[in-house]
Each structure stands twice: as C-alpha cells, then as structure tokens.
Amino acid sequence: MKTIKEINEKIKKGEAVVVTAEEIIELVDKKGLKKAAQEVDVVTTGTFGPMCSSGAYFNIGHSKPRIKLGGGVCKFNDVPLYTGFAAVDVYLGATAVPDDDPRNKVFPGEFKYGGGHVIQELVAGKDVRLEATAYGTDCYPRKRLETYINLKDLNEAVLFNIRNCYQNYNVAVNLSDKTIYTYMGMLKPQIGNANYCSAGQLSPLLKDPCYKTIGIGTKIFLGGGIGYVAWQGTQHNPATKRKDNGVPNAPAGTIAVIGDLKQMKAEWLVGTSMLGYGVTLTVGIGVPIPVLGEETIRYAAAKDEEIYTQIVDYSESYPQMVPGSLGEVNYAQLKTGKIIVQGKEVPTGNLSSYSRAREIAEELKSWIKKGDFLLTEPVVPLPGAESGYAFKPLKERPINYKEI
Amino acid sequence: MICKKIVLHFPRRLVDQPIVYKLVKEFDLQFNILKASVTPQEEGLMVLELSGKKENYALGMEYLQSCGVKVQPLSQDITCNEEKCTNCGVCVPICPTDALYVDTKSRKIIFDSKKCIACELCVKICPPRAMEVRF
Numbered sequence: 001m002k003t004i005k006e007i008n009e010k011i012k013k014g015e016a017v018v019v020t021a022e023e024i025i026e027l028v029d030k031k032g033l034k035k036a037a038q039e040v041d042v043v044t045t046g047t048f049g050p051m052c053s054s055g056a057y058f059n060i061g062h063s064k065p066r067i068k069l070g071g072g073v074c075k076f077n078d079v080p081l082y083t084g085f086a087a088v089d090v091y092l093g094a095t096a097v098p099d100d101d102p103r104n105k106v107f108p109g110e111f112k113y114g115g116g117h118v119i120q121e122l123v124a125g126k127d128v129r130l131e132a133t134a135y136g137t138d139c140y141p142r143k144r145l146e147t148y149i150n151l152k153d154l155n156e157a158v159l160f161n162i163r164n165c166y167q168n169y170n171v172a173v174n175l176s177d178k179t180i181y182t183y184m185g186m187l188k189p190q191i192g193n194a195n196y197c198s199a200g201q202l203s204p205l206l207k208d209p210c211y212k213t214i215g216i217g218t219k220i221f222l223g224g225g226i227g228y229v230a231w232q233g234t235q236h237n238p239a240t241k242r243k244d245n246g247v248p249n250a251p252a253g254t255i256a257v258i259g260d261l262k263q264m265k266a267e268w269l270v271g272t273s274m275l276g277y278g279v280t281l282t283v284g285i286g287v288p289i290p291v292l293g294e295e296t297i298r299y300a301a302a303k304d305e306e307i308y309t310q311i312v313d314y315s316e317s318y319p320q321m322v323p324g325s326l327g328e329v330n331y332a333q334l335k336t337g338k339i340i341v342q343g344k345e346v347p348t349g350n351l352s353s354y355s356r357a358r359e360i361a362e363e364l365k366s367w368i369k370k371g372d373f374l375l376t377e378p379v380v381p382l383p384g385a386e387s388g389y390a391f392k393p394l395k396e397r398p399i400n401y402k403e404i
Numbered sequence: 405m406i407c408k409k410i411v412l413h414f415p416r417r418l419v420d421q422p423i424v425y426k427l428v429k430e431f432d433l434q435f436n437i438l439k440a441s442v443t444p445q446e447e448g449l450m451v452l453e454l455s456g457k458k459e460n461y462a463l464g465m466e467y468l469q470s471c472g473v474k475v476q477p478l479s480q481d482i483t484c485n486e487e488k489c490t491n492c493g494v495c496v497p498i499c500p501t502d503a504l505y506v507d508t509k510s511r512k513i514i515f516d517s518k519k520c521i522a523c524e525l526c527v528k529i530c531p532p533r534a535m536e537v538r539f
Contacts, residue, residue, distance in 0.1 A: 188497075337497075348496075349493050353490045354491075
C-alpha cells in the first residue's frame, strides 16, 4: 500500500513510475497485478469528446463610466451570455447560439457557431466582440457597451463545466424509417449506423469505477492546462448497474470541473457543431490515478472487452423516456467498426477521439514524470453506489392558474 | 480501359446542351452520375465517374474542353483540414465508399481521397467541420 504523499515524494524526485491506462493493461498481463502494483505509482487516463454542460465565467473589468450587466444583455461575437450576476461577471454556456441563428427552422440546422466556438477562439488568443446593453442605475449609469475583448486582458476567465467526463455512455441507433439528427450524430434509418461516445479503456471514470481515488479536489488535465474536480457532475448516477469488475454498464458517474481558462489550449477545447442538434464544446480531460494498492491497479487495468454499454434507440426510446436497451456490447466490439444489432451488422462511429484521449494520457504522464504535476488528496469522495445519491426524472405537476 | 472520377463545370451558356449524351453517343464512354446541380442563371456542376477506351476518353476530354466545359479531377475537391479534425470517427459509418476509415493502430481517421465520390455526407455531420469542399 502506498499513500498519495509518498507518491508525490517520488514525483518530486523524478522517480515516479507513470504509465497510461493502456500501458497498465499490458503490464498487468505481463507481470500480474501484484508486481504491477509494486512497480507503478500513477496511471494516467484521458478523454476528448463533446461535453455539452460546459462553459466559462468571466469578469470583464469595469468600464468608465461603469455599466451593470446584471439584468441586462451581453453577447460575445453575437452569442448571448448569462448576466444574472453583479456588474461585470458573465457566464458563457457552450451550447448558446446567436439570437439570429436559424436553429432548426430549416431542418437540419447547421449550427455553425456558438458558445463552444467563442470559448475556443478566446483561448486561441483571438479578439472577441463584446456588445452589451443595460438599464442604467445611479451607480452604474452606462447603458451601452461595444468593444473588443481579449482573454489576456480579462480579470478572471474560468472554465467551469457542470457535467463532464461521463462514466460510460449509450450506443445510439435509429429504429425508425427516417434519418434523425441527434447529439449522438446523424443516425441513419433502420439501424443504419451505431454511434458511441467514450474512450473506453482510457476514459477516466471507467478506470476508477468506484471513485476510490477521484474525488472533489482532484487535480486533473483540463483543456490542455490544469484543472480540478469541483464537485460530482450534474446527473451523477452512481447507482447504475455494474459488472463484477465494478464497471457500470450504462451511463453512471460524472464530474464537474474547473480551471483557469488562460492557461488552457485551443486544441483541447474545440467548438463543435452537431447537425440538427446544436453547438457544444469538445473538452480534453485527463485524470491521474494514484496507485494505492492492488485494488487500484485491478480497476485501472480494465480492458475494452471488459467494459460494456447499452444500445439505445434514439428515434423513440430516448426522446420518449422509455427505458430499455436493444442489447449490450463492449468497447472492443465497438472498436472493430461493426456490431450486431437485432441480427443486423451495423457500422460504428465514435464521437469521442480515441487517438486524442491517448495523447492526453501521454501528456499528463510526461507532466508527472517531469515533476511538474503533483497529485492531490481528494477533499471528499464522489458519492458512490451505496450513497443513495440518485438521478431522478422531472416530476411534472399541473399549475392551477386560479390560485395564482 | 480507363475509369476516372471527374468534376465538370458548365458555364451558363452550356447548361441546356446535351453534352454528356454526346460523350456516350460519339465517344462510347460510360458514365455514372455521382452528383449534379444546376442553379438557374449560374453554372452547372456535375460529378461523373467516366469509363471507356483510353483513346476515346482522351477524345471525350478534348470535346468537353472545346465546348468550354472545365474538367477537374475529383480528388482535389473534398479535403480533410487536419488542423480542425479531432480524429473522432463519427464520419466513418456515414461514408458510403469507406473513403473515411479508422487506422486500427493509431486510431486516427484516414481520408482516402481516391475512394471519395464527393457525396458530401461527411461535410455537415463533421463536428469540428473539418471536411471541406472546394468545387
């Protein structure tokens, strides 16, 4: 058994043994769990996929005369931000689109530009056009503001994603007779394709499936820079059914993450357009897993063929909230490019970039090896399977207008 | 025998002429229309797979050029902007000719422009919009 403190001492001395979540699989196969647990100090993971509940908050600095954006309207490159804060704090959501975007009026809408793209451009160092209107007060008299802004000049620019890094995800198919356009991509009729979205054996929460090391406060690779796990993500669902290896066989845990946008890189925060669906942000995340003992290694060495997920119909089942799966497949099957659904051979596509996930795990490995990146002790663990934490549907109740 | 995929640009004055018909009738060439569009008052565009005897093919090309049709090989027209591509792979099952595929070792997405028929299905479904059209 090792402690995070001991591992950090080794990292500082440049003596830590760090391997990626792919390399640990090979190592365990070759040397066994016990030997691998003794030799390895840290396993690095990675994922690079579209993550819609992402966004960033900014403090743009006070103008002269002052303006109070709270209660007003503020746009970056025509994309509206949330202004319900104090004078110059604003939040830009990844899925926001300009007011004049035709959306799905001409179906399927193209969604060429939105919040995710603005975030990428800001990180790339490009100037962004800010336009704001406010109602004016005695202390904040200004009613209009138009200016270019640049990330480097802002006071705070913080990426704060309230749900990222899903632990496992559905395979999406379309049982209907017409093409549908979803957040899982274009799905051809009669199970014409099957789209999935996970880095499988490299994905952070699949390699620590019972949240033994990842918790609130965990320091991570976020968007090419350093970030932290801020909380469990929204819709965190630890009670999802699990296999004997602890790995949930459907979407389960999530994390909320935070980090200084100014030290991130545009190649790891990519504005993304989903035809007929909307815009989003593709986010790169890598989580280091400290090897505390054999158990950590056993979890971290789970292979694609041991990680299962559900095939879900997105023409009826998903939109209508009808539970049910068309079958279970593992990531090794998905990665062959073909799976069998209802007796039909179906080509598969991944929305999550495996090659970029691998790059993240390698990058994080190099940071730790160089001694630049120390691990953190989680402040509080994420709610686990036994915590009673649940993901509930909305309970709609009719509104009685007479009583209002 | 020769078989090539080409893009024909018809100037406005030619869009009502039976030019492709002549390729068949006079030069004994076989064609498969992969894409065609004519905008009123503008130019016409046609993507063809054209096959036939080598000498006939050459004569056919000469004929097209003499009429004022601009001929261009197809492979130049759809490109993958590698700076934008994130190598996700959602395009792979959509491509009807397997011109887009996953390299099993690197897990990177390869675009084989020789197999591309310029159907453009990948263009709008590409999440970072890395597939570009240059007709």
